Amino acid sequence: MGERLGRTDGRDSKAGSHPSVIGHGTWMDKIAYELIKREEALGRSLDIIRTESGLGASGIPHIGSMADAVRAYGIVMALREMGYRAESIAFTDDMDGLRRVPAGFPKYLEEYLLMPVSSIPDPFGCHGSFSEHISGMLREALDYAGVEYVFKSGREAYASGILSEAIHKILLNSDKIGKIIVEFTGQEKYLKVLPYFAICRNCGRIYTTQSYKYDPEKRVVYYKCNGVEIKGKWYNGCGYEGVADIRRDDGKLAWKTEFATRWSALNIRFEAYGKDIADSVKVNDWVSKNILGYEPPMHVRYELFLDRSGRKISKSAGNVFTPQEWYKYGLPQSLLLLFFKRVVGTRIISYETIPRMMDELDYLEDVYFNKVKIDNFMEREKLRGLYLYSNLLKPPPKPSSHIPHSLIVDLSLVAPENKREEFIISRLSKYGYKIEERELKKIRLAINYAKDFGVVKKEPVTLTNMEREAIVELTNAISQARSPNEIQNAIFITARRYNINPPEFFKKLYQIFLGRDYGPRLGPYLWDVGIDKTVETLKELIRK
Numbered sequence: 001m002g003e004r005l006g007r008t009d010g011r012d013s014k015a016g017s018h019p020s021v022i023g024h025g026t027w028m029d030k031i032a033y034e035l036i037k038r039e040e041a042l043g044r045s046l047d048i049i050r051t052e053s054g055l056g057a058s059g060i061p062h063i064g065s066m067a068d069a070v071r072a073y074g075i076v077m078a079l080r081e082m083g084y085r086a087e088s089i090a091f092t093d094d095m096d097g098l099r100r101v102p103a104g105f106p107k108y109l110e111e112y113l114l115m116p117v118s119s120i121p122d123p124f125g126c127h128g129s130f131s132e133h134i135s136g137m138l139r140e141a142l143d144y145a146g147v148e149y150v151f152k153s154g155r156e157a158y159a160s161g162i163l164s165e166a167i168h169k170i171l172l173n174s175d176k177i178g179k180i181i182v183e184f185t186g187q188e189k190y191l192k193v194l195p196y197f198a199i200c201r202n203c204g205r206i207y208t209t210q211s212y213k214y215d216p217e218k219r220v221v222y223y224k225c226n227g228v229e230i231k232g233k234w235y236n237g238c239g240y241e242g243v244a245d246i247r248r249d250d251g252k253l254a255w256k257t258e259f260a261t262r263w264s265a266l267n268i269r270f271e272a273y274g275k276d277i278a279d280s281v282k283v284n285d286w287v288s289k290n291i292l293g294y295e296p297p298m299h300v301r302y303e304l305f306l307d308r309s310g311r312k313i314s315k316s317a318g319n320v321f322t323p324q325e326w327y328k329y330g331l332p333q334s335l336l337l338l339f340f341k342r343v344v345g346t347r348i349i350s351y352e353t354i355p356r357m358m359d360e361l362d363y364l365e366d367v368y369f370n371k372v373k374i375d376n377f378m379e380r381e382k383l384r385g386l387y388l389y390s391n392l393l394k395p396p397p398k399p400s401s402h403i404p405h406s407l408i409v410d411l412s413l414v415a416p417e418n419k420r421e422e423f424i425i426s427r428l429s430k431y432g433y434k435i436e437e438r439e440l441k442k443i444r445l446a447i448n449y450a451k452d453f454g455v456v457k458k459e460p461v462t463l464t465n466m467e468r469e470a471i472v473e474l475t476n477a478i479s480q481a482r483s484p485n486e487i488q489n490a491i492f493i494t495a496r497r498y499n500i501n502p503p504e505f506f507k508k509l510y511q512i513f514l515g516r517d518y519g520p521r522l523g524p525y526l527w528d529v530g531i532d533k534t535v536e537t538l539k540e541l542i543r544k
Contacts, residue, residue: 020378021377021378021381023078023081023082023385024078024081024381024382024384024385024388024389025378025381025382025384025385026078026340026382026385026386026389027342027343028071028074028075028077028078028340028389029078029081029082029385031075031078031270031298031300032075032078032079032081032082033082034298035049035075035079035269035270035298036049036079036082036084038298039269042295044269044295046084047085048085048086048087049076049079049084049085049086049269049270050086050087050088050089050266050267050268050269050270051072051073051075051076051086051087051088051089051268051269051270051271051297052072052088052089052090052091052262052263052266052268052270052271052297053068053069053071053072053088053089053090053091053149053271053272054068054091054092054093055068055069055090055091055092055093055135055138055139056092056093056096056134056135056138057092057093057094057096057117057118057130057131057134057135057154058093058096058097058098058099058117058131058134059100059102059134060102060103060104060134060137060322061134061135061137061138061141061322061323062305062321062322062323063305063321063322063323063326063335063338063349064274064304064305065138066138066141066142066323066335066339067302067305067339068272068274069088069090069138069142069147069149070142070145070147070336070339070340071272071302071339071340071343072088072089072090072149072270072271072272073088073147073148073149074339074340074389075088075270076088076148077389077392077393078389081393087148087149087150088148088149088150089149089150089152089266089268090139090142090149090150090151090152091152091154091157091262091266092131092135092151092152092153092154093154094116094117094118094129094131094132094135094153094154094155095116095117095118095154095155095158095206095249095251095252096116096117096154096206096252097113097114097115097116097117097197097205097206097207098112098113098114098115098116098117098120098130099113099114099230099231100113101113105123106123108123109123109130112130113205113235114205114206114207114208114228114230114235115204115205115206116131116155116199116206116252117129117130117131117134118130118131118132118153118154118155119199119204131155137322137324138323139151140324141322141323141324141327144323144327144332145323145332145333145335145336145392146332146392147392152266154252155249156249157262157265158248158249158251158252159248159249161247161248162265163253163261163262163265164219164246164247166260166261166264166265166292167196167246167253167261168216168219168246169291169292170195170253170257170260170261170287170291170292171194171195171196171214171216171221171246172214172216173291174190174194174195174214176291177190177195177257177283177287177291178190178191178192178195179191180283180286180287181195181256181283184279184282184283184286185256185279185282185283187256190254190256193210193211193212194211194212194213194214194221195253195254195256195257196211196214196221196244196246196251196252196253196254197209197211197251197252197253197254198211198221198223198242198243198244198250198251199244199249199250199251200223200225200237200238200240200242201240201242202225202238202240202242203225203237203238203240205225205235205237205238206251206252207228207230207235208225208226208227208228208235208236208237208238209223209224209225209226209237209251210223210224210226211223211244211251212224215243218243219245219246219247220243220244220245220246221243221244221246221250221251222241222242222243223241223242223243223244223251224237224239224240224241225237225238225239225240225241226239255277255280256279256280256283256284256287257283257284257287258284259271259280259281259284259288260284260285260287260288260291260292260294260296261292263284263288263294263296263297264288264292264293264294268297269297269298270297270298270299270300271297271299272299272300272301272302272343273299273300273301273302274301274302274303274304275301275302275303275304276304278301281299284296285299300343300344301344302343302344303344303347304347305321305347305348305349306347306348306349321349321350321351323335325351326354328445328448329351329354329445329446329448329449329452330354330355330357330358330445331358331361331441331442331445333361333390333391334354334357334358334360334361334390335357336389336390336391336392337357337360337361337364337386337390338353338357340386340389340390341386351449351452351453352453352456352457354449355405355406355409355449355456358405358442358445359404359405359406359515359516361387361390362400362402364383364384364386364387364390365387365399365400365402366399366402367380367383367384367387368383368384368387368388368395368399369398369399371399396438400436400438400439401433401434401435401436401439403428403433403439403442403443404514404515404516404519405442405446405449405456406455406456406458406513406514406515406516407428407514407519407520407525408424408428408442408443408446408447408450409446409449409450409454409455409456410450410455410456410513410529411423411424411427411428411528411529412424412446412447412450412451413450413454413455414528414529414530414533420447421443421444421447424443424447425440425443427524427525427528428443428520430524431520431521431524431525432520432521433520456515458511458512458514458515459511459515460544461508461511461512461541463508463541466498466499466500467498467500467505467508468542469498470494470495470497470498470500470505471538471541471542472542473494473497473498474490474491474494474538475535475538475539475542477490477493477494478490478526478531478534478535478538479531479535481527481531483527484523484524484526484527485523486523487522487523487526487527487534488521488522488523488524489523491505491506491509491522491523506522509522510522512537512538512541513525513526513529513534513537
């Protein structure tokens with residue numbers, strides 16, 4: 001066993017203060033615990049435990065692309081909390097060929113289709129290649145969130161020769177692997193060709209070549225550039241015949257065998273995957289164990305992110321939602337919370353997800369600092385753990401002022417256009433909120449949201465018959481109010497007239513206007529939002 005390190009909060013590293021809670025009570029702690037048990041059973045060294053994620057380099061990175069790397073780092077943090085040395089490898093697939101030009105990129109890139117993305121110049125001139133530009137966007141998003149990782153370039157890995165022994169073994173057993181691929185996936189392609197794509201030395205393309213023979217003495221693959229059909233479209237080859245040295249970056253393995261080489265060469269112990277590549281992972285597990293003699297890493301299969309129409313968030317679908325767009329409207333901790341909240345189950349995301357995550361982050365902070373009481377111990381530990389991991393185990397020393405995101409957005413919509421920030425700060429201060437640096441960041445993000453999307457969509461509020469009658473009367477009273485105090489008093493008077501507990505009536509109104517159970521003093525807030533807008537909101541609710 002390797003050297004054990006201390007946990008950040010000084011508690012027992014194997015479990016929380018309750019015997020049934022592992023670590024901080026999250027799914028990451030559970031997986032880290034199971035991973036250690038698995039490695040101990042395998043008898044492998046625990047000096048350092050590596051997780052891995054793949055960084056796509058052929059299309060604009062989206063939320064799902066970042067999730068892989070963030071969750072891999074989540075397991076690393078949980079392992080470190082258990083006292084083990086751990087690190088996360090972010091491996092970029094920069095030997096993959098460009099299959100389509102991403103939206104917003106110059107059309108002339110079509111002349112580079114099917115070339116390795118690391119061989120294509122950066123069309124914007126700010127990076128060394130197309131792949132560096134794309135992976136740079138994702139690395140920028142990870143760095144901004146504070147996620148730690150060790151970057152590995154696929155091209156550099158092939159060029160250095162660290163994968164060559166594994167490639168050699170795979171090509172020697174290509175017949176056997178071809179049959180396994182048929183058995184596991186039904187794909188017969190690799191019964192006829194080697195699972196290796198050479199880069200054509202003449203035209204520079206990678207998928208147009210077919211590798212048909214391997215010379216184990218010279219460690220070279222023989223190929224011909226014949227052409228290829230991809231998604232119903234035929235791409236002509238140039239007819240060139242040549243050889244590719246497996247000890248250099250002359251080509252790459254097919255995905256159905258490449259993962260296994262990375263795992264064995266880099267000593268990877270954990271890698272999650274999406275259901276869209278489940279077949280490839282299944283084949284790679286077999287290759288790793290039976291051909292390379294390396295027990296494959298522990299896996300977790302996660303579901304995919306979908307847009308509001310139920311389509312997968314992907315580069316090819318053209319519905320990419322980037323981390324940079326999230327950062328325009330929400331704190332990085334809110335995005336980390338989205339990733340850490342759970343690992344299984346399909347997630348539907350849109351811009352409306354951002355205010356919800358911002359408010360949920362505030363709620364978790366209240367739980368963490370014991371401002372909200374959770375009776376169930378395990379649930380409380382899990383929520384506290386989620387807050388810790390969303391802050392990368394570096395929580396703030398004290399809670400911030402929890403200003404509802406929707407409140408700031410609504411104030412922004414009624415603020416003078418050239419003095420939005422000053423107006424909002426003055427109103428929030430009047431409501432009793434203390435404005436410091438963290439609050440100022442949230443205000444600026446909410447202003448961005450208001451400019452681009454308007455009001456924050458809130459959950460529907462149901463009313464009893466008594467509450468509905470009370471709201472009708474309150475609407476009439478507010479329409480005639482001449483001051484914030486008159487609005488505040490009208491709420492109390494209406495609640496008592498209809499025998500509704502005033503705190504419960506206020507709670508219902510907060511749900512209507514802010515989408516949560518509490519908020520600032522309602523009279524001054526509704527006065528600032530405006531009588532007309534307040535009355536219209538209540539009338540719309542009554543009409544439903």
